[in-house]
Amino acid sequence: MNFKALFSGMALAFSAYALFSISDAFSKLLAGSLNPFEVAFSSGVFGLLLLPFVRKPHESYLDAFRPRLRGTWMLRAVCVFVATAASVKAFMLLSMPEALALMFLMPLFVTILSVTLLKEKVTAWAWLAVILGFIGVLIVLRPGVRPLNLGHLCALTAAFANAGSVIAYRLSSAETVRLSLLGSSLVGPLVGDGLLMGLNATWPATAEAWIYLFGYGFLAALGQLLMMLATARAPANRVALPQYSQMVWAVAFSYLLFHQSLDGWTFVGIIVLTASGLLNWIRQRIRYESLVIAQHLARWEHHRPAGNQPQTPR
16 A cells, blocks of 8 residues: 555545635525526636646647546536535535535445445444444434425535545546546536526626635635545545545634534534544554554565574474
């Protein structure tokens, strides 16, 4: 296992989820003023600004839209389209912690899909972490006690679509043209959300609305780029776990930006969700240190002078 690639991948995933959180806040600020599909469409439009920074000198911009692996390219495009449309609608209808709590089912979906489709090895500790996270989601939502609405369905849909996107990135590991990988993240919102917004799209009326729209669209696309780079370096079930850091952003935005307080049970659920992420980090840290020690011992045994080899008893 390449540990440098693993931890760089997870660092990129942390950065991607931070950008997703900030872009989600921008989309919530646009609630009531713009069509949610129009907001999601902007991630494809403003994401086109990233193409010059991804393209290599010998590549053509058309490579973004002519993939080598058409099946996984289309799968990524569809997943990103569904995820952007559903998540924007969810954040417009729900508080950020409540929407994110349902989207935190994504690591559970990724773990299941990575085992069934990618044949990746997932330990019992990893399963325990995602199950604990699922319990935290149930505590936050308290189904049967609190009414569920379209926003909850959209958040659940976004969680599954995001999981599919992570799996699609892993399946496309043979795709060597980064422009093509990014292109699928842009085509999905451009085509899917572009069709859905239809005749309901309106021109942003104020400079403030334009700033919010650009903030959502560009940061969402940049987050997709970082997620693409992350999944190229680390297994899918590892890349999904830093998503828990989004709850810190969500709580901060709820209090400081949207002035929405949280009840006691929501905090309990958040603590359980955070504990599930912390459990997995501790598990991975212990495993990493054990493997490093084992590698050092193996190198020492390999390079030890022959005269220092233990003598076999006669």
